Amino acid sequence: MTCQRNEPEPSIDILKAASHPDPYPAYRQLLAGPDPVFDPASGLWIVTRGATVLDALRHPDLRVRPPVEPVPRALVGSPVGELFGHLVRQNDGPARHDAPKASLQRALAAVPLDDAARRTARVMAASLDLDDWHLEVPVRSVADLLGFPAEDHAAVAGWVRDVVAAFAPGGDLTAGSAAARTLMERFDGFLARAAEGLVARVAAEPWEDGAALRANLAGLLVQTFEATAALLGNTVVALARGGDGSDLPGLVDQVMRLDAPVQNTRRFAAAPLRLGEADLPQGAAVLLVLAAAGHDPAFDAERNPLGFGWGPHACPGAALARSIVVGALSERMRHRAGWPATWRYKPLVNARLPLFAAGGQW
Template sequence: MDLTPRPLPPPRHALDAVVHPDPYPWYRERVARAPLVFDAELGLWVAASAEAVRAVLAHPAARVRPPLEPVPAPLAGSAVGAMFGRWARMNDGSAHAAVKPMLQGALGALPAPRWQPAGEACRQALEGPAALDAFVLGWPVRAMAQLLGLAPAEAVAHEVQAVVAAISPRADAAQRERGDAAARTLQQHWQQAQATPMQTLLASAARSAGVDAAVLSANSLSLLVQTQDATAGLVANTLHRLAVDAGLGEAVRRGSVPLPYLLDEVLRFDAPIQNTRRWFAEEAQLLGHTLRAGDAVLVLLGAASHDAAVNPSPERFDPARAAPVSFAFGLGGHACPGATLARSLAASAVQGLLDAGLDPRRTGPARHWYPLPNARIARFSPAQEHASS
């Protein structure tokens, strides 16, 4: 009997890559052979190379939402839809120009936080794969809730997960209804929030920018939503890498591999946010192709970070890599304003788990990835176990 492991079939298409066990050889081939192409199956242009990704994200005609559908149709008229419509990251023009600097200024002025993930919470996370998954998804949102003065943090985390599920293109009617209720509950938490340094910074920045209370509330709460996927994915994918590389965890404990370097290489190699989309408001010329008004582009952030033009030997995972180029937090006008904060949150979680006795070799590599359209978050428990937890 031939016991030689069979090679994995490649992803069927770019959206399938997000949950594929190893999409990166396929990504690298796309970078080399199809840096910008129209995918007839998806009905989208797909940008893979660093050059194409930069060109799309920097183009003045590229929009973060379809011009005729600023809020997804299934969310229109709901509380979660109203929240979505006020988010800076889902707007262009004046709505984005006023709010984005507000968020950047508040986050940039925030004193370096001393995260203290409870030792007991970390120890409980080691009780099994489902407990580890629950910690990974919950800790970043709970920490952000504390920054924003929202309580109880555990309840806030559950509401955020409901909102994240509701805004997914794959959400069903029940998930959208649950997300709508969650959005209303989060607004109540915001109205009852305690004063914190971050609250003060956000309020001051909002006054200076002329941002009203509803927009301030929505965008402050959006930080929770963005934290959910991006930071949880960075933590989970780092734990997966520690399990894949048997000596890496011990090297981090010894200090021979600084944790920030490890996180930067995970962001480069196994990005928590794999793709984003742009819609063109007018005709544009990109890399020799004509994109017409209304065309949509799937921007493969995870592929661009595997472009040898910006990261030599991209197939090699190397925490000592000099200045790795990552597109995980986007770039240009819509680059994530919380990139530094996300790294801090992720570092605290990984370090807390290692200090609590996590042995990635015993935990093992991820078994699955959450079925999300753009976020790659490793999951260590079987799908049915997670569903019942």
């Protein structure tokens, strides 16, 4: 990273920081410098201080997608691109973000968290022997909440994996589109007969059209796949390092602050604006380093947890994700003793997702 400033540069590539074994010294070094700071190598304005991050997350002229490219060009015209374009978290404005997000929030708020934890425990008990259980259990738990039978959980996780992979640059568009079509067809069937449960609650809310409804039902699975899995995996890392397993809710909250599952998120300037110590031009791309803000001594990260975002675009399923993580770990601790000795991180730009040794080497 080559920044326009006089302080020593951090010895880390900001776009690879989420998968670095320990990015936090570099984040703290960035916190000591100007905020935001422009990085010519990536073309991004880097924001690290908690107060500036909050200002950016609620700024009306900082959008989640470039105004000229609401859907990534590579996805346009494909089923996976259509799904992407309807997702609440990829949109701004009253019609495409505010109203559908409120629908999701109301539906998710009606989910009893104790029921979600029980379902997660059942899914965890059936997944004990999976090498990648921390990747599978969250998405299988949400699939269960949505009404997929247990025999379909593995297939659902595979479809979601293909959709998420297709979203990434260079992803397999053919596999992602096939998975997106399958998920939409399955949700069509659920919607035709759902009388109760989470699908029925979501469907009872106002939606622009059926495509937006189906896409955001799938979005509950997509968001779970990496973000909740990252929170689960990072809590496992904390336990492996001696974290207090007798207070799992407290440990999960600590991990959210200090080893955030979502390390950064981007925003795009729809107009010239002032942010922190800099004037940003229209079209500027901004990287909000949420994980650095959690280490900002001038920021109250307990009152403003940023691990799943904050403000208008905060994840509406954060409480559910936390419940899934606590439920999964509680059940695993009933059946398995000990935690992994080694791990590495999946090379992702945004999420910090540990991968553990295969073959039961725990």
